[in-house]
Amino acid sequence: MKNTYKVVVFEFPEELHDLVLGLICEMNFVGIEEIHDTFKVTFHSHKFDDSVFEIIFDIIKSVSPKAKFVETIEIEEKNWNEDWENAIEPVWIDDNCVITPEWKANEVEADMKIIINPQMSFGTGHHSTTKMMSQLALKYVQADSYWIDAGSGTGLLAILASKLGAKEVFAFDNDEWSTLNINENIALNGVSNIKVKNADIYKVELPESDGIFANLFLHLVIDSFDKMFESLKQRKGILLVSGILKYDEETVVKSALKAGFKLNETMYDDEWVAFQFIVE
Numbered sequence: 001m002k003n004t005y006k007v008v009v010f011e012f013p014e015e016l017h018d019l020v021l022g023l024i025c026e027m028n029f030v031g032i033e034e035i036h037d038t039f040k041v042t043f044h045s046h047k048f049d050d051s052v053f054e055i056i057f058d059i060i061k062s063v064s065p066k067a068k069f070v071e072t073i074e075i076e077e078k079n080w081n082e083d084w085e086n087a088i089e090p091v092w093i094d095d096n097c098v099i100t101p102e103w104k105a106n107e108v109e110a111d112m113k114i115i116i117n118p119q120m121s122f123g124t125g126h127h128s129t130t131k132m133m134s135q136l137a138l139k140y141v142q143a144d145s146y147w148i149d150a151g152s153g154t155g156l157l158a159i160l161a162s163k164l165g166a167k168e169v170f171a172f173d174n175d176e177w178s179t180l181n182i183n184e185n186i187a188l189n190g191v192s193n194i195k196v197k198n199a200d201i202y203k204v205e206l207p208e209s210d211g212i213f214a215n216l217f218l219h220l221v222i223d224s225f226d227k228m229f230e231s232l233k234q235r236k237g238i239l240l241v242s243g244i245l246k247y248d249e250e251t252v253v254k255s256a257l258k259a260g261f262k263l264n265e266t267m268y269d270d271e272w273v274a275f276q277f278i279v280e
Contacts, residue, residue: 004045005030005075008053010060011037012067015247022217023059027052038070045074088118091126093134099156102188112163115188116154117181128269129242133157133215136240136267136276141166145210148172148231150201151220155182155194157213162191170207172199206231215242221252225259232279233260242274249273 012020017034024041031042041056053072060067090100096111105115137157141147143165149158151173158171171194173179179198186194197204201216201224209231214221221241228239239261244252246268252275253263261277268274 003076005042006045006048007040007042007073007075008048008056009070009073010039010041010057010067011070012039012060012064013037015245016064018218018243018245018248020060020063022219023063024056025217027056088126091131093131094138097134097138097160099134114156114159114163116156116185117188118154128272129215129244129274130156132267132269132272132274133213133240133242134160136265136274137161137164137213140238140240140276141211143167146170146208146235148206148209148212150212150214150224150228151216152182152196152213153178153215155185155196157215158182158194159185159189159191161211161213162193163189167193169194170197170209171195172197172201172204174198174200201227208234210235210237212237212239214239217243218245218248218252222255225255225261229259229261229279236279238264238279239277240274241277242272244273244275246271246273 014037017039020039021032028047029041029043033040043052057069088101090098090104090108092098098108098110099114099116100108102115102117105113134157137160141161141164144167147161147166147169149169149171152158152171153173155171158169161169171182173182176198179196182196201220206227212228212231214228221243232239241252256263256277262280263275264278265276266273
């Protein structure tokens with residue numbers, strides 16, 4: 001008998017999706033789909049009941065009081081990995097650097113090739129935020145530097161920093177599956193100077209560093225500015241931030257300046273924004 005899933009469909013303003021996602025990130029769902037104002041959350045059927053529905057709907061209404069519940073759909077399990085693999089193509093960050101899934105690595109030639117087995121983790125290079133962070137990494141990672149990849153996902157940015165000459169990289173994520181995926185991708189790329197830890201950004205101790213990647217939800221970035229500043233201040237390092245909607249740009253910049261950072265560069269792609277902050 002095939003496993004089944006419950007897809008719970010809500011409607012509320014698209015610009016609030018990122019905030020809701022940050023608030024429900026600890027819930028035991030298996031997928032999120034966003035289409036304009038529609039927000040779909042998928043659970044294993046045996047892990048979804050009325051109490052789970054009430055919790056998630058209460059969270060959504062706390063952010064968007066006029067949010068609507070649309071429907072709950074039950075679907076059968078299918079070959080998600082096959083669908084995923086068919087959809088993922090190599091992504092060129094610039095003329096010399098490509099991010100490619102493992103199963104298409106032999107189809108592309110590049111001076112720098114980052115091989116990723118995504119396993120449904122966040123960070124394949126296709127999303128605007130990951131692509132912008134990769135472009136900023138190409139610009140700012142220096143040889144023999146020490147980098148931190150906060151909320152590493154697939155480990156893409158940590159691996160890229162390593163290949164760009166970073167002496168050591170500390171990558172962490174609060175999702176155990178992601179940390180396993182990071183280690184798998186490290187092995188695929190033949191790098192050995194990345195330390196991986198399953199950790200929460202609120203609890204992890206950040207060592208002194210030259211640079212930090214923070215491709216995170218809005219509230220995590222804002223709550224962690226002081227902590228990241230402490231990590232960077234001794235070496236007058238740089239902080240690369242994304243995961244932020246244009247709608248929240250002013251909020252992020254104000255919070256960063258309050259923590260002691262100086263804004264040095266801003267990038268945009270679709271509705272997303274990325275920043276380079278510096279410590280002077």
